[in-house]
Amino acid sequence: MLRTHTCGELRMEHVGTQVALCGWVQRIRDKGGMIWIDLRDRYGITQLILEEGQTAPAILEQARILGREFVVKASGEVIERKSKNPNLPTGDIEIKLAGLDVLNPAKLPPFLIEDETDGGDDLRMKYRYLDLRRGSVRRNLELRHKVAQQTRIYMDGQEFIEVETPVLIKSTPEGARDFVVPSRMNPGEFYALPQSPQTFKQLLMVSGFDRYYQIVKCFRDEDLRADRQPEFTQIDCEMSFIEQEDILQMFEGLVKHLFKTVKNIDLGEVPRMTYAEAMSLYGSDKPDTRFGMKFVELKGLFDTVDLTSGKNFAVFDNAELVVGINAKGCAEYTRKQIDELTDWVKRPQIGAKGLIYFRHNADGTLKSSVDKFYSEEDLKQWSVRFGTEPGDLVLILSGEANKARKQLSELRLEMGSRLKLRDPNQYNVLWVLDFPLLEWGEEEGQPEQGRWFAMHHPFTSPKQEDIALLDTDPGAVRANAYDMVINGTEVGGGSIRIFQRDLQAKMFGVLGFSPEEAKAQFGFLLDAFEYGAPPHGGIAFGFDRLCSIFGGADSIRDFIAFPKNNSGRDVMIDSPSTIAQAQLNELKIAVK
Numbered sequence: 001m002l003r004t005h006t007c008g009e010l011r012m013e014h015v016g017t018q019v020a021l022c023g024w025v026q027r028i029r030d031k032g033g034m035i036w037i038d039l040r041d042r043y044g045i046t047q048l049i050l051e052e053g054q055t056a057p058a059i060l061e062q063a064r065i066l067g068r069e070f071v072v073k074a075s076g077e078v079i080e081r082k083s084k085n086p087n088l089p090t091g092d093i094e095i096k097l098a099g100l101d102v103l104n105p106a107k108l109p110p111f112l113i114e115d116e117t118d119g120g121d122d123l124r125m126k127y128r129y130l131d132l133r134r135g136s137v138r139r140n141l142e143l144r145h146k147v148a149q150q151t152r153i154y155m156d157g158q159e160f161i162e163v164e165t166p167v168l169i170k171s172t173p174e175g176a177r178d179f180v181v182p183s184r185m186n187p188g189e190f191y192a193l194p195q196s197p198q199t200f201k202q203l204l205m206v207s208g209f210d211r212y213y214q215i216v217k218c219f220r221d222e223d224l225r226a227d228r229q230p231e232f233t234q235i236d237c238e239m240s241f242i243e244q245e246d247i248l249q250m251f252e253g254l255v256k257h258l259f260k261t262v263k264n265i266d267l268g269e270v271p272r273m274t275y276a277e278a279m280s281l282y283g284s285d286k287p288d289t290r291f292g293m294k295f296v297e298l299k300g301l302f303d304t305v306d307l308t309s310g311k312n313f314a315v316f317d318n319a320e321l322v323v324g325i326n327a328k329g330c331a332e333y334t335r336k337q338i339d340e341l342t343d344w345v346k347r348p349q350i351g352a353k354g355l356i357y358f359r360h361n362a363d364g365t366l367k368s369s370v371d372k373f374y375s376e377e378d379l380k381q382w383s384v385r386f387g388t389e390p391g392d393l394v395l396i397l398s399g400e401a402n403k404a405r406k407q408l409s410e411l412r413l414e415m416g417s418r419l420k421l422r423d424p425n426q427y428n429v430l431w432v433l434d435f436p437l438l439e440w441g442e443e444e445g446q447p448e449q450g451r452w453f454a455m456h457h458p459f460t461s462p463k464q465e466d467i468a469l470l471d472t473d474p475g476a477v478r479a480n481a482y483d484m485v486i487n488g489t490e491v492g493g494g495s496i497r498i499f500q501r502d503l504q505a506k507m508f509g510v511l512g513f514s515p516e517e518a519k520a521q522f523g524f525l526l527d528a529f530e531y532g533a534p535p536h537g538g539i540a541f542g543f544d545r546l547c548s549i550f551g552g553a554d555s556i557r558d559f560i561a562f563p564k565n566n567s568g569r570d571v572m573i574d575s576p577s578t579i580a581q582a583q584l585n586e587l588k589i590a591v592k
């Protein structure tokens with residue numbers, strides 16, 4: 001080995017020892033008579049010291065030609081520092097330099113290799129290998145490693161076995177487009193990259209593996225919304241001979257284990273909420289429950305008396321839903337602040353037509369933006385329903401129910417942020433249960449032809465008691481499907497699966513597959529179900545996302561060693577790229 005120690009490990013107890021360190025030159029301070037060099041490696045930074053009259057002239061000379069990021073080997077004696085640096089674990093000592101080898105010089109890096117860098121996003125991505133030298137980025141990957149390790153420890157302890165599934169496969173529908181790979185040996189035919197190992201893990205259950213998991217790459221060719229990666233990692237899991245409750249407990253266990261070992265946080269029992277509740281109280285199937293501000297309907301679907309009708313206010317009269325939130329303590333908002341919020345909800349991203357409000361003033365009076373239509377008496381009723389107190393401001397949206405809920409959900413999150421109710425150091429974990437099995441939608445490129453789509457995926461089992469509804473009211477069928485949500489982000493989801501051939505075939509039918517199409521695409525699974533398929537179910541966690549949550553960051557990109565940018569490009573290796581004509585010929589692909 002070229003070194004005796006790392007740059008992070010020397011302490012007072014090493015004083016007097018001869019050591020050799022290797023690393024990158026972080027910084028050089030040349031004060032004439034004295035030179036200090038900060039030497040950095042993965043483990044930390046150690047200071048080297050050179051002194052005119054003490055250090056050999058040849059070494060001084062060599063030190064003076066060093067530049068940032070030179071790779072060097074430094075040897076000498078560990079000595080106690082005169083002025084200690086309490087901010088550095090190695091800050092009590094320094095190395096009295098006696099030998100210096102330049103292992104490799106370096107060009108000046110295009111940005112500062114420091115936690116606070118001057119490099120913009122694009123530059124850092126182009127030189128990602130330099131970006132990864134920065135402590136802040138490196139720590140994210142260390143955290144990722146730890147989360148993976150602890151996942152394996154927990155899963156192993158529960159008798160799960162890690163099985164690799166293939167990457168060159170055929171479409172597994174998770175609702176996104178497939179990435180495809182042409183087959184040279186089978187011209188005109190293509191593999192698909194897995195959107196998930198879904199069908200394989202189910203087949204492993206048929207094989208009797210019983211408890212499977214895999215930390216696995218998945219690929220989805222989606223229009224890149226912010227913070228999605230075309231390839232990402234899942235903790236993918238499946239179990240046999242279980243019911244939904246078993247899955248919830250097993251994986252609540254995993255998440256608790258991770259919080260404990262990675263963050264030293266004792267997570268209590270994870271609360272549960274049905275999809276229907278989540279939608280009505282938060283307008284979202286992944287509510288941020290770090291704060292309340294629950295939805296209250298003045299007119300809507302829930303058994304409440306309509307408190308808006310009969311006053312000739314057309315906006316409310318024509319609305320399917322009138323729903324609001326109580327922004328506690330905001331009655332003092334100025335007209336300008338409210339106008340600004342109104343503009344905020346009217347932005348195309350939110351799409352509300354307007355914002356109605358009423359204040360519960362400090363003196364107890366009630367004042368609304370629709371005083372023309374609603375009397376103080378009416379407002380009193382509103383106030384009771386919202387449970388307002390003096391000082392509160394109620395913000396109300398209306399319109400088509402689903403839209404209004406979605407818009408108010410955004411507004412709720414925005415108000416939560418403005419009121420600093422979304423504490424990044426607080427973790428609210430939640431199970432959302434009883435998702436609908438199906439949702440009505442339109443086929444890509446065929447806007448006129450709606451059909452049912454699987455809300456989770458086509459292998460999800462309907463609730464036993466709802467199966468009859470498949471024929472009469474498919475939209476009302478609930479699934480044995482569940483999501484795990486942390487602070488408003490979906491971190492995992494799964495379901496109990498269909499394991500009987502007939503029910504699976506029926507499900508494909510509901511989803512618009514002809515029996516021939518179903519056989520062509522999923523014949524292998526339908527066949528397998530005839531050879532003794534056990535009842536089974538599972539879940540997959542978004543591994544990158546979990547890491548970003550543990551790391552307290554918004555972006556998953558920071559937790560991926562070599563991520564792609566928002567256009568799906570790797571700007572470092574410049575991919576995707578064209579390929580040679582000869583390669584195309586071999587693949588029998590004609591490009592216009």
Ligand code: ASP
Pocket residue numbers: 174195196197198237493494495538539540
């Ligand atoms: N395959 C599913 C997904 O990727 C997870 C599961 O159902 O286990 O979302």
